[in-house]
Amino acid sequence: MSSTGEIACNHGETVVDWRHLDFYRDVVSQDLGLPEDEFCLRNLSVTNATDGQSGFTSLLHRVLVDVELKNGECEQKSYIVKENSNDAIGGNEEENYALFEKEIEVFQKLIPEFEKLFQYKVKFGPRFYKAVKSPSTVIVMEDLNASGYIMRSSSNRLNLSDSRAVLSRLAKFHAASAVYTKQNEAYSKFFGSGMFDGDTAGAAEVYLENLKKSFVTSLRERNCSNEFLDLISQWNKNLYVVGAELFRLNDNDFNVLNHGDLWMNNLMFGESDLMMIDFQIAFYGSFSFDLLQFILCTVEVDEIINKFDELVEFYWQELQDAFQILYHSSLLPSLENLKADVDRHGFFAAILLVEAIPLMSYMTVGQLNMDLMSSPELKGEEFRRKLYHNDKFVDVVDQLLPFLFERGYLKCPMIKYI
Secondary structure, eight states: OEEEOOOBOOOOOOOOOTTSGGGGHHHHHHHHTOOGGGEEEEEEEEEESSOTTSOSSEEEEEEEEEEEETTSOEEEEEEEEEEEOTTSTTGGGHHHHTHHHHHHHIIIIIHHHHHHHTTTSSOOSOOEEEEEOSSSOEEEEEOTTTTTOBOOOTTSOBOHHHHHHHHHHHHHHHHHHHHHHHHSOOOOGGGGOSSOOGGGHHHHHHHHHHHHHHHHHHHHHTTOOHHHHHHHTTOOSOHHHHHHHHTSOOTTSOEEEEOSOOSGGGEEEOSSOEEEOOOTTOEEEETHHHHHHHHHHHBOHHHHHHHHHHHHHHHHHHHHHHHHHTTOGGGOOOHHHHHHHHHHTTHHHHHHHHTHHHHHHHTTTSOOOHHHHHOOSHHHHHHHHHHHHOHHHHHHHHHHHHHHHHHTTTSOTTSOOO
16 A cells, blocks of 8 residues: 655646646545535545456556545545556557547446436446546546445356346446437447457467367366367367457447446446446447346356346346337337347357356456466466366356357357358
């Protein structure tokens, strides 16, 4: 923890260093709804807001600011500072994916507009206070912990009731984004692609190819059914390219602003509410990305297997209700078309089995090393073997493979099967 004992009152100058007390004068002014000359800032302390693996591409800091009002009353305010840093896991991906540009636009412009559509009766994310891009890029936002929200352990998956609560909020977010699209100009260029971008597919080819080989090897070592292996062994295409093709914008799809990374670590739960965080790989495209990722990566496996269609139908019903509230029922796709859209993008579930699900499973038992994950060297192979032989992942994959096989989601759409 770092701390400063300085005093900052209203001096009028702009401070760009987020570790300087004066940097927070306009933040506190917004938070308290007071002019900057109505208070002084007395002290600042900084701690890590999460453990080392809770955030990718960014460092998260909790900043505590002691505030003295003109009437002599004192209080402490807490904020989250999200900092772009190459020291974070995946921090060097910012240039390729414009991660912070996206997130700043989502928090500063889009979420307030979406919440306005619901007359501020629904909240989608923490309050945004400010962002600066020099000397380093940082975002300052509400500390949801201080507002009574918690991040649940990623070692557990969500039960049916909590899963429905998330799907309800997601449906409202998607509906608001669809209405916003109808009423406004197109989303900025940053939202043209998300996790899968055809322009950067080459850089990801080696990474995903090594993961796929280790995944297949682990299945063979554990005597996985040939019924599944026969399909999986034919995945001779770059999975990143397949993902980019799957989610290439298609005007015939039900297109929305996708969160892009919706799983346990990007959800904050209150006593009777929830919010989404981390919109760095948001993109405009088929809703099925968010829906499939959330269900496959976060919902209890038994519920996925037994109630997958019910969850999809629940999401559609919540969409229907949201569009009615927003007076745009004409934007609602039919349930039949929505289900067909999910099935058409079903191979995304197989891609999640190769990368996202093993990563999320391993984070609960070990320290991720992104360099070793992609390394062709022996150390890389050994690390990936741990990844795919991790008991938590084995339990999930062994249950999901028969389910995905029956639904046809293990068939790569870019391969002609004999």
